[in-house]
Every structure is written in C-alpha cells, then in structure tokens.
Amino acid sequence: MKGYMNPYLAGVGLGVVLLASFVIAGRGLGASGAMMRCVVSLQKVVSQEHVDRNPYLAKYGGGERNPLENWLVFELLGVLVGGFLSGVIAGRFKRETNHGPRFTKAKRWLFAFLGGGLFGFGARLARGCTSGQALTGGATMVVGSWITMLAIFAGGYMMAYFFRKQWI
C-alpha cells in the first residue's frame, strides 16, 4: 500500500486532535452536522417560510439564524484543507475512483450516491455520524454513541456479503 501511515500511529494523531478539540472548544469533531447546515442554508434561499414551519430545519436556520455560522462548518472546511495537504504530500491527489476489479466505474458512482443518501439520512436520525457519534461520543463514554457505533458496524457487516462485488 502506497505510503499510508501506520494505522495505530494515525489513530494516536487523530486521538490527539480530538483531545485538543475537547480542551480548546469543549466539544469533539463532526462532519454530517455541517453538511445538514449546508442543506438548510440552500433551503433558506428557496423559502425561509418553509424552513420556519419545520421544527427540525428551524433549529438550524429559523428566522435570522445563519446555519453556516457554526463550529462544525469551519471544522469541515479545515478537514478539506487537511486532507488536501496530506494527499498532495503523499502523491495521492489524483482523479480516480476506487472499487474492486469486478465492478465498473459507473456502477460505483451510482452506489456511492445511493449509499451516501442512506448514510446522510441515518446520520441525522442518530444525531451524528462516525465523527460526531462514534469518535467523539465514544471517547466521552456516552452510552448512546457506543450503541450507534456498534450499530454502524453491525449494519456494515450484515450487508457486506450482498455488496461484495463492488469491493473484492
């Protein structure tokens, strides 16, 4: 494998970043929350009234509230920059699609879209994704986050057999 960092070392690095987030901001990391905020900010452009009527959307963008003015949004921008820097350094900044040898690029794109849709829906229902629940909630020993993390692994392993052609 092309110059990936030792996983345990990368894990320690990630753990230190997560710890720094708690020490500095009193909160952990996240990714899906910032994406929901992007969705609501677009919905606000279309219809403020619609956002105000829906309690879930209003929580993010009701009235004068700007959904993008939030810790998670700036953190996710940083994730893009950090990923870019590491990718450039490692020579992994290149246009490609990754899938198993028995799968096509077009099908992979369709599956990425569908899987992304499911993940996005599930992440909102569970109040966070692998970053906000599994990593952050896991480190702070929250029972609901550990349940979410185990459910993620359970869902993946239960369905892995049916999607093996895409990956192996």
Next chain:
Amino acid sequence: MWAPVSKIFSWSSSSLYLWAFLIGIGFGFFLERAGFGNARKLALQFYFRDMSVLKVMFTAIVTAMIGLVYLSYLGILDMDRVYLNPTYVWPALVGGWIMGVGFIIGGYCPGTAGVGMATLKEDSFFYLFGALVGMLIYGELYPYFESFTTSGFWGKRYTLEKWLYLSPKVIAFAVLVVALLAFWAAEWAEKKFQSDAEKDVG
C-alpha cells in the same frame, strides 16, 4: 481548571471558528494519512481484509479517552463543561444501522468522503451529493416521525460510568483492554483474509 479554554476564557466566536478550522485541518490530515480518502480501503474493513478503520478509530478513541480522564483527574479539564451527546436509544440503533448499510454501499462516511473530495476521488463527489439529498429528505420527512426521533431517551449526559456504576478510570482501562484484544484479532484476521487480497488493493 483552565479548560475547555474557550469556555473558561469566554472566547469570541471568531477566534473559536479559527480554532475549529485548525482542528479540522488536523482531523482531515490524519484521516488522509491513514488512507481513508480511498473508499475501497475503508470498505475492505467489512471483509476483514484491511482492518485500518477499526485500528485507527479505536486507537483514536482510546487516546482521547485516556487524555480526557487524565486531564480531568489533574484538575485541568472541567468535564462538566464538555458537551456530551444525549442518548436516545432507538434512533441511535436504527440510525446507526442505516449508516452501516450506507457505508458498505457508498464506501465512505461523511468525514472520509470530505477527504476523498479533497484528493479528487470521483466517487466521493457522488457520495457527498447523495448524503446531502439524504439529509434533505430527512429534514422534509421529520414532521412525520418526530416522536420516533426522541424515543428511548435515557439522559442528556448518560455515560458508561452512570450506566455501569464504575469510575471513568476503570472504564478507560477496560476499553483499553478491549481495544488491545480487538487489535490482536484484527492483525490475525488480516493475515487470514488478506493473502489473496494483497495484490489487488491499490
């Protein structure tokens, strides 16, 4: 007590956002270092051929967890001022399971797809667009299943220490032991399942 720093010293939101950006850089950097911009590398976790997801995630959790326990033991960090996720059991279970299914189909989670996008992985663009659509659908359907989203409420700050009546130190130690066992099992599984896979990961 001088941490969480931003809360103790009442930082302005602009300096907080600057730190959010910097911390995000660290987060994205290590995700990419680990190889998590590559959906296939992530998905091979579910076939026991590449256990990096488990290794990285568990190491990160244990590192941060021990750090939190230690800093609060030293009286540096006030855990009461650290935000904790609330526990709603049913949405956690169902939402988590849906995420797992989305993971094996889509190959990414939102954070790793961000790193994929930052390194030009085409599939991550489709994934992220799908995730935005999924969230849009969730928001639009929310009024129809609002009561389910707050079902199984166990508490706002319901931690393992409250659930098991154990001190955070004991729990952190137990998680460390479980993690070490999981790492040992992961190394064993990789050797067993990877023999023919080694050639085709790339």
